[in-house]
Amino acid sequence: MKKADVILISAFLIAGLAGLFWLSAGREDGRMVRVTVDGKEAGTYPLSRDDTIRIEGVGGSNTLVIRDGQAAMEEADCPDRICVEHAPVDSVGETIVCLPHRVVVEVLSEEGGNEEGQTPEFDGVAR
Missing domain, CATH: 1.20.5 (Single alpha-helices involved in coiled-coils or other helix-helix interfaces)
Incomplete structure (x- = not known):
């Protein structure tokens, strides 16, 4: 060489x-997880604190676990359980969705946006 x-x-x-x-x-240390059920916000939780959240969805329930800065759907009584098989989320903009229960888990920045400078109400198409 x-x-x-x-x-x-x-x-x-x-x-x-x-x-x-x-x-x-x-x-981002201030990352949050927003949980919505049928389009309505059910809660916002920091990824910095370990927690277990029971979510009552439409026609069933899910259990969201926040551990080590990641959020994962640990349990769901829906028939396909795709949300449980989803990898844990920890980056701004990542989501876990349970379609049968109409539950969406989304990682947000501390300011509440899902991408830098973007508010959660709008995506790239709606601008």
Whole structure:
């Protein structure tokens, strides 16, 4: 390997590590989870505090667990249980949806938006 190759590889490694640090440092400590049932807000909970929330949906119930900065649907009495199989959410804009019970769990920033500068009432199409 030539000296220029080593310098180039080192520069890429440093840039990659700096980017990784920037992404992990940019995590929002004030992230919240908003739960809506049939389009009406049922509650807002911080991801920073572990909690178990029982959600009474339309025609059934779900159990949302917040642990280690992530929210996951742990139990649901709907027939397909797709929401229970969904991976935990922790990034702004991610959602878990239980269609049979009309339950939506959405990660929001501390300001209440689901993306930077975006209010929850509007998406990119509605603007």
